[in-house]
Amino acid sequence: MRLSRFFIDAPLSLGRHSLPEASAHYISRVLRLSPGSAVQLFDGSGAEFRGELAEVGKKTVTVELQECLAGMLESPLRIHLGQGLSRGERMDWAIQKATELGVAQITPIVSERCEVRLNDERVDKRLAHWRQIAISACEQCGRSVLPLIHAPVSLRDWLTLEADLKLVLHPVAEPLVSHAKPQTLAFLIGPEGGLNESEVAQAADQGFQPARLGPRVLRTETAPVVALSVAQQLWGDF
Numbered sequence: 386m387r388l389s390r391f392f393i394d395a396p397l398s399l400g401r402h403s404l405p406e407a408s409a410h411y412i413s414r415v416l417r418l419s420p421g422s423a424v425q426l427f428d429g430s431g432a433e434f435r436g437e438l439a440e441v442g443k444k445t446v447t448v449e450l451q452e453c454l455a456g457m458l459e460s461p462l463r464i465h466l467g468q469g470l471s472r473g474e475r476m477d478w479a480i481q482k483a484t485e486l487g488v489a490q491i492t493p494i495v496s497e498r499c500e501v502r503l504n505d506e507r508v509d510k511r512l513a514h515w516r517q518i519a520i521s522a523c524e525q526c527g528r529s530v531l532p533l534i535h536a537p538v539s540l541r542d543w544l545t546l547e548a549d550l551k552l553v554l555h556p557v558a559e560p561l562v563s564h565a566k567p568q569t570l571a572f573l574i575g576p577e578g579g580l581n582e583s584e585v586a587q588a589a590d591q592g593f594q595p596a597r598l599g600p601r602v603l604r605t606e607t608a609p610v611v612a613l614s615v616a617q618q619l620w621g622d623f
Contacts, residue, residue: 388425388435389416392520392531397428401439401449409446412438424448427523429531431456456529460487462621463569466609467494467543469576470501475606480515482606484522484532486613487621491515493537498578508536540584544591546571551593553585554608558595561612566620574608 391408404412412418420441426434426448436450468479470493483491493515495502503511515534523531549567554574573580573588580588585595598611617623 388423389418390425390427390524390527392524393426393428395428396430397426397432397434397450399434399450399453401447404446404448406444409442409444412446413441413443426450427456427529429529431459431529433529457527458622459489459528459530460617460621461568462487462616463489464613464616464621465490465492465546465548465569465571466613467492467540467571467573468609469494469496469574469580469605470499470503470537471577471605472501475577475604476501477515477518478606479609480518480534481522482610483613484519484528485526486610487528487617488532488609488613490533490535491519492535492543494540494543494573494576495537496540496576496584497581499576500578501576503537512536540580541587544573544588544593551588551591552596552612553580553588553593554598554603554612555585555595556597556602558597561596561598561615561619564594564596570616570620572609572612572616574605574612577605579605 418438418441420438422438424436424438433454433456434450435452436448439449440447466483466488468491480491519532519534548569548571550564551571573593603611
């Protein structure tokens with residue numbers, strides 16, 4: 386039987402710990418686990434901690450951690466996804482699936498055809514929301530390290546990053562397999578309305594090469610799933 390697995394946003398060590406209120410509520414009121422239930426916790430450091438619940442109350446849960454294990458290895462291909470900022474569930478889906486597919490960093494990109502504009506207060510709320518999506522995805526898929534999710538930036542600012550291979554999806558281009566194996570990869574994916582020709586040209590000026598995923602035009606939330614899957618198959622840990 387698979388252990389219940391939870392992310393704890395604080396350094397963990399062997400011994401007894403009181404869990405944060407949100408985790409305690411989920412364990413006691415949602416999952417209704419009882420004392421003696423086996424659990425596995427991780428704190429994003431790369432290690433995993435196994436133990437069992439010692440006390441389970443309505444507001445307080447303590448766990449006795451008895452074993453420290455090496456966590457899941459991260460992909461040798463370090464991918465930074467530049468994802469065009471899109472609305473609601475589409476952005477959530479992209480972040481969830483990118484996390485499951487082993488991306489190292491995600492930056493929401495603001496481009497001309499983005500339909501979403503966020504002020505400072507909304508940015509903070511969305512970042513917290515996206516981080517929670519990534520946490521839940523890590524809990525589900527077994528990753529021991531969270532991807533780094535950056536605040537949204539303009540396309541022009543993001544294009545200056547460094548990577549062994551920088552790709553922008555484009556319907557008229559060579560397939561991914563035509564590129565040599567990189568250690569670091571930057572992937573640019575446009576928003577719902579796509580990137581305009583001027584933006585594609587800006588990307589090319591910063592060393593981004595066009596890449597094609599097949600004959601069909603993919604939605605903004607589908608493109609990262611396909612792109613990251615192909616990249617991990619070619620150069621990562623698939």
